[in-house]
Amino acid sequence: xxxxxxxxxxxxxxxxxxxxxxxxxxxxxxxxxxxxxxxxxxxxxxxxxxxxxxxxxxxxxxxxxxxxxxxxxxxxxxxxxxxxxxxxxxxxxxxxxxxxxxxxxxxxxxxxxxxxxxxxxxxxxxxxxxxxxxxxxxxxxxxxxxxxxxxxxxxxxxxxxxxxxxxxxxxxxxxxxxxxxxxxxxxxxxxxxxxxxxxxxxxxxxxxxxxxxxxxxxxxxxxxxxxxxxxxxxxxxxxxxxxxxxxxxxxxxxxxxxxxxxxxxxxxxxxxxxxxxxxxxxxxxxxxxxxxx
Amino acid sequence: xxxxxxxxxxxxxxxxxxxxxxxxxxxxxxxxxxxxxxxxxxxxxxxxxxxxxxxxxxxxxxxxxxxxxxxxxxxxxxxxxxxxxxxxxxxxxxxxxxxxxxxxxxxxxxxxxxxxxxxxxxxxxxxxxxxxxxxxxxxxxxxxxxxxxxxxxxxxxxxxxxxxxxxxxxxxxxxxxxxxxxxxxxxxxxxxxxxxxxxxxxxxxxxxxxxxxxxxxxxxxxxxxxxxxxxxxxxxxxxxxxxxxxxxxxxxxxxxxxxxxxxxxxxxxxxxxxxxxxxxxxxxxxxxxxxxxxxxxxxxxxxxxxxxxxxxxxxxxxxxxxxxxxxxxxxxxxxxxxxxxxxxxxxxxxxxxxxxxxxxxxxxxxxxxxxxxxxxxxx
Ligand code: SF4
Ligand code: SF4
Numbered sequence: 207x208x209x210x211x212x213x214x215x216x217x218x219x220x221x222x223x224x225x226x227x228x229x230x231x232x233x234x235x236x237x238x239x240x241x242x243x244x245x246x247x248x249x250x251x252x253x254x255x256x257x258x259x260x261x262x263x264x265x266x267x268x269x270x271x272x273x274x275x276x277x278x279x280x281x282x283x284x285x286x287x288x289x290x291x292x293x294x295x296x297x298x299x300x301x302x303x304x305x306x307x308x309x310x311x312x313x314x315x316x317x318x319x320x321x322x323x324x325x326x327x328x329x330x331x332x333x334x335x336x337x338x339x340x341x342x343x344x345x346x347x348x349x350x351x352x353x354x355x356x357x358x359x360x361x362x363x364x365x366x367x368x369x370x371x372x373x374x375x376x377x378x379x380x381x382x383x384x385x386x387x388x389x390x391x392x393x394x395x396x397x398x399x400x401x402x403x404x405x406x407x408x409x410x411x412x413x414x415x416x417x418x419x420x421x422x423x424x425x426x427x428x429x430x431x432x433x434x435x436x437x438x439x440x441x442x443x444x445x446x447x448x449x450x451x452x453x454x455x456x457x458x459x460x461x462x463x464x465x466x467x468x469x470x471x472x473x474x475x476x477x478x479x480x481x482x483x484x485x486x487x488x489x490x491x492x493x494x495x496x497x498x499x
Numbered sequence: 500x501x502x503x504x505x506x507x508x509x510x511x512x513x514x515x516x517x518x519x520x521x522x523x524x525x526x527x528x529x530x531x532x533x534x535x536x537x538x539x540x541x542x543x544x545x546x547x548x549x550x551x552x553x554x555x556x557x558x559x560x561x562x563x564x565x566x567x568x569x570x571x572x573x574x575x576x577x578x579x580x581x582x583x584x585x586x587x588x589x590x591x592x593x594x595x596x597x598x599x600x601x602x603x604x605x606x607x608x609x610x611x612x613x614x615x616x617x618x619x620x621x622x623x624x625x626x627x628x629x630x631x632x633x634x635x636x637x638x639x640x641x642x643x644x645x646x647x648x649x650x651x652x653x654x655x656x657x658x659x660x661x662x663x664x665x666x667x668x669x670x671x672x673x674x675x676x677x678x679x680x681x682x683x684x685x686x687x688x689x690x691x692x693x694x695x696x697x698x699x700x701x702x703x704x705x706x707x708x709x710x711x712x713x714x715x716x717x718x719x720x721x722x723x724x725x726x727x728x729x730x731x732x733x734x735x736x737x738x739x740x741x742x743x744x745x746x747x748x749x750x751x752x753x754x755x756x757x758x759x760x761x762x763x764x765x766x767x768x769x770x771x772x773x774x775x776x777x778x779x780x781x782x783x784x785x786x787x788x789x790x791x792x793x794x795x796x797x798x799x800x801x802x803x804x805x806x807x808x809x810x811x812x813x814x815x816x817x818x819x820x821x822x823x824x825x826x827x828x829x830x831x832x833x834x835x836x837x838x839x840x841x842x843x844x845x846x847x848x849x850x851x852x853x854x855x856x857x858x859x860x861x862x863x864x865x866x867x868x869x870x871x872x873x874x875x876x877x878x
Contacts, residue, residue: 275666275691276604311688314703315613351708363553363705375552384552386706397551399683400707407688408707425667428685482611485689486666 236469236497238263240289240296247290247297250438252447257299260288265474267489272335273424280489281478285321291498296464297437297451298323300474307441308479309350312366317484319350320477321439321448325462325470325496333471334493336421343471344462345419345427346435346450350479353415353439360386360410386410406433415439416450420460424486432458454498464498472496500598503658506745507769507796508592513599514772515606515663524677525655525715526742526776527729528757528764530821532783532806533736534648536562536624540728540737544652547716547727553706556617559713560728562650566790567623570651571616574699575768579793581608585770587797596772597660597697607660607695617702628790640784641803647782650736652728653700653713654767654775655679661712664695670712676741677776678715686710697771723845724828735825740832742776751833753820753843754778761817763802765795783807819856827852 241260248254265287267280285302300321308319326333326343337343355361363370364383371382377393378384386398387410395401400408406417406429416435421427434456439448454464464470474491477483502511503518544560561570569575578597585594597608627646655672659679662670669685670692672678681692681701686709692701693710701712716726724730729739742754749755757778758764764778780802781791787800795802809817819836823843831843831851843852863877 271604273666274604274606275664278604311708312705313614314617314690314693315611363555366705370555372552372555376550378552386552390552394551398553398704398707399551399711400686400704400709403683405684405686405707405709407686407709408704427667427687485687485691 235495237265237494238287238289238472239497240291240298240499242466242499243290243292245292247292247295247451249295249297249436249449249451252299252301252438252440252449256290257288260290260299263287265491265494267476267491270475270486270488270490273486275486277481277483277487277489280476281481281483282476282489285474285476285491287474289496291454291464291466293466294454295451296454296498297449299447299449300476301445301447302476303444304441304446304478304480305444306480307350309354309441310361310366311351311479312361312363315482316366317479317482318477319441319446319479320348320475320483321446321450322347322475323450324473324475325464326472327462328469328471328495330471331493334473336424336427339422342420342422342460344460345421346437346452347417347419348415348437348439348448348450349417350439350441350446352412352417355410355412356415360412362386362410405429416452418452418461430458430460432456432460434458434461466498468498470496470498505596505658505772505774507766507774508596508772510591512596512658512772514658515598520657520744521672521674521677523675523741524657524743524776525720526677526740526754526758526778527652528738528754528778528780529650530736530738530780530824531647531649532780533734533824534562534650535734536564536648537733538562539731539733540650543727543731544713548714549711551706553704554702554711555705556614556620557702557704557711558620559700559702560650560652561620562648563620563622564624564626565647565649565794566628567626568649569622570620571612571699572619572622573616574612575697575794577610577612578608578697578771581610582770587770590797592770594770596770597695598658598663598772606691607664609660609664609695609697611690611694612699641786642784643786645782645785647785649767649779650728651698651700651767652726652777653679653715654698654773654777655715656776657774658772660695660697660771660773661692661701664691665689666691670701673717676715676717676720678717678720679712680714680717681710681712683709683711697768697773698775720830723830725825725830730825730828732825738820738824740830749833751835753823753831753834756816756820756834761805761814762798763805763817765798765802768794769796780806783810815856822854822856823852826854 270277288299323346332338380389416437418430418435435452437450476489500513501517503514549557600608669682688709725739729737740754748759763780791799816836819841822841829851833844
């Protein structure tokens with residue numbers, strides 16, 4: 207009996223969702239529509255009034271079970287997505303419930319909250335498999351710990367272990383606890399290999415909380431040479447509100463061009479740090495269609 | 500999953516990738532009987548590779564006192580508990596490896612240690628297996644109350660769990676020497692390798708937020724030199740070189756001789772299934788009970804017997820090769836033992852090192868009339 211009621215509720219929800227979607231953009235038959243506005247986009251303000259101009263799409267989340275390691279059950283049942291564009295930039299506002307804020311990845315068992323937008327050519331199922339050798343996809347990945355680095359300064363060892371003490375590190379200057387990057391000369395940087403080789407995760411000075419990546423299949427995700435995406439995430443009252451934005455027509459040839467009046471494939475992912483989500487351990491939407499108005 | 504052959508288990512097993520053995524596999528044999536836990540190896544590694552910020556807790560080489568010591572804490576007992584009781588039948592492993600026991604949707608059976616687990620590298624140091632309440636415990640061999648030192652580095656496994664677990668293929672095994680490396684550009688700090696490695700040798704850097712691991716000092720190996728931890732070993736417990744598979748043995752190769760010919764070098768926890776390439780001569784003062792068998796497989800007692808026979812002067816060749824432990828910085832691929840010397844040769848057959856089997860004895864007079872002093876040490 208309970209089951210039937212649940213199915214009925216789900217059906218009603220589905221029907222009303224489609225009515226909502228089709229009512230607004232019936233001609234486009236897209237799952238997410240990016241509304242065209244003439245204003246400057248609120249690329250770092252999840253609470254801007256301008257977002258009320260965008261339609262809210264409620265997207266059900268599923269588990270990532272295509273490739274091991276999997277996430278057996280999604281950490282949130284659904285997320286809300288809005289999108290605006292102004293002819294030069296496109297921005298997404300993603301909101302979801304998360305009772306814990308996980309914005310530090312200093313300790314070995316600390317994992318970040320995060321969200322990502324996948325963009326690829328429309329009608330290609332391969333997009334959900336993170337693309338193929340001939341169909342590359344773009345992933346815009348916002349990370350809570352990068353946001354915290356920007357908002358409050360780089361989180362080093364001392365942020366997780368306040369009583370930690372060290373006498374010296376090779377070639378370092380200044381006083382303990384010796385913070386990055388100021389106290390670290392080029393010679394000292396040699397002892398932080400990730401930083402030295404340019405790994406974007408290891409850079410103490412973050413210029414953006416959104417990393418632009420390109421992928422050509424599972425496991426191939428790579429930080430793009432040229433980074434142009436911006437955004438901002440705010441955690442309040444058990445909810446993340448995250449803006450992810452980029453240019454519609456970047457000069458970077460690693461990026462897909464987003465043209466007004468065209469459709470694209472898209473999907474969204476959420477990582478819940480408290481559940482140990484990382485990499486492939488994530489909640490995902492189905493492969494969706496994005497219409498850029 | 501692919502089927503690959505693991506000679507340490509005597510059977511085929513499941514692995515995430517096809518069997519691709521490197522052209523050459525570097526390996527080591529550690530003689531546990533000689534380790535004094537001086538930690539010189541540990542510090543040699545620390546000062547070479549992990550003295551940077553974010554690497555404070557990292558000990559790519561560590562030496563733990565058995566049975567209680569372990570770094571990170573309980574690295575082996577936790578996994579053994581997850582794996583559950585398993586069996587060897589007639590020298591063949593009948594149980595499940597960490598690949599075969601992986602939970603649905605996982606690649607490897609593993610667990611991620613928390614910070615506190617990494618915080619006590621010296622836990623259990625010099626603690627014996629039982630309280631010592633009787634003075635004469637050491638008069639019989641093996642000892643009923645015992646302890647031994649286990650020096651550990653990454654095993655540069657033939658079937659690395661770290662490599663299988665990384666969804667980004669950031670970890671790779673080099674075809675030229677079998678060394679397993681973690682690409683600092685590709686890693687995104689997922690810690691799948693930290694979770695999967697049964698020996699817990701990939702470690703997460705607090706500051707760069709990506710993982711790092713022991714690299715067998717590959718820049719030294721490329722120049723024909725031993726890794727730093729190996730060549731600095733005070734107790735001369737270590738032998739470093741290449742190893743072949745059992746169907747391709749070179750009896751003049753030091754590692755092949757110890758592992759395949761004499762069978763005194765045993766893998767650490769072979770049942771995990773990674774085919775580790777650091778081998779251990781088990782401690783002879785410890786009874787070959789289930790503890791040792793669980794740790795080194797079913798051939799422990801045989802290895803102890805062979806080693807004891809060598810101590811009784813019955814195996815000069817084995818005695819000779821062990822004299823070559825940590826005798827030179829240069830990698831040698833062949834050895835020969837004569838009446839007087841143990842000699843190591845490189846790939847071209849040139850002599851690399853020669854050691855006396857018996858050191859010449861010099862006895863100096865107790866009183867030195869020239870200096871007008873008495874000597875405390877006359878040999
Ligand atoms: S010991 Fe661990 S880190 Fe080293 S190769 Fe084996 S699985 Fe990988
Ligand atoms: S240097 Fe040698 S003797 Fe000393 S702890 Fe290390 S392995 Fe043991």
